[in-house]
Amino acid sequence: DSGVTQTPKHLITATGQRVTLRCSPRSGDLSVYWYQQSLDQGLQFLIQYYNGEERAKGNILERFSAQQFPDLHSELNLSSLELGDSALYFCASSVGGRGPQNTEAFFGQGTRLTVV
Amino acid sequence: AQKITQTQPGMFVQEKEAVTLDCTYDTSDPSYGLFWYKQPSSGEMIFLIYQGSYDQQNATEGRYSLNFQKARKSANLVISASQLGDSAMYFCAMREGMDSSYKLIFGSGTRLLVRP
Numbered sequence: 001d002s003g004v005t006q007t008p009k010h011l012i013t014a015t016g017q018r019v020t021l022r023c024s025p026r027s028g029d030l031s032v033y034w035y036q037q038s039l040d041q042g043l044q045f046l047i048q049y050y051n052g053e054e055r056a057k058g059n060i061l062e063r064f065s066a067q068q069f070p071d072l073h074s075e076l077n078l079s080s081l082e083l084g085d086s087a088l089y090f091c092a093s094s095v096g097g098r099g100p101q102n103t104e105a106f107f108g109q110g111t112r113l114t115v116v
Numbered sequence: 117a118q119k120i121t122q123t124q125p126g127m128f129v130q131e132k133e134a135v136t137l138d139c140t141y142d143t144s145d146p147s148y149g150l151f152w153y154k155q156p157s158s159g160e161m162i163f164l165i166y167q168g169s170y171d172q173q174n175a176t177e178g179r180y181s182l183n184f185q186k187a188r189k190s191a192n193l194v195i196s197a198s199q200l201g202d203s204a205m206y207f208c209a210m211r212e213g214m215d216s217s218y219k220l221i222f223g224s225g226t227r228l229l230v231r232p
Contacts, residue, residue, distance in 0.1 A: 002160070033220075043207065043222035056219050088159060092220075105151070105220065107161035 006091050006108035018079040021111045025093030032074040038087035081115045088112050122223035129198045137193040137226045139208030148212045150191040155205040198230045
């Protein structure tokens, strides 16, 4: 058990709909990261939050947004869903901050999203 | 250009033997970190080992060791005494820089199958 909790584990929804994926980081970790794993694109970094602030952005579509709350949990919102958004969405957490202490990032079990 | 290259889409190894999974990387940043993750068929991403660019010694974690050759820009994972439970996808990843951003760039993965 990595200590990172993602809910739900599975989600099936229709095209055009909106869903919210939730992530609780490991105790003490300030950074949360979202990744998308699809068969054609592999593992892609989406976005990072550090202590409530957006810190880095990757290949995240405009239809997607995220936020990190004061209790450090994070939510990834996916809207106007398309078939191609079907993927495994991972959340990861780490201590964060500057410097060499960031030697680990622990991943949650992922949310498998299927858009039909 | 590919930042992380894993040239072995699939590999077989006999139980109890050692196996090396290849990873080469490309960066001009002097500060970077290299990671290996294991993804079993259940889908979760399991952190295995980390190597920092300034680390003098090769990283080891139990049966996992990282053969870090900086000049050749390679970070191969060595699994000793393979077990059936080692059958999984293995991903090499890189983090550039030492700021608070933790954007991991992943390779395409190597599927390892351990034969009894």
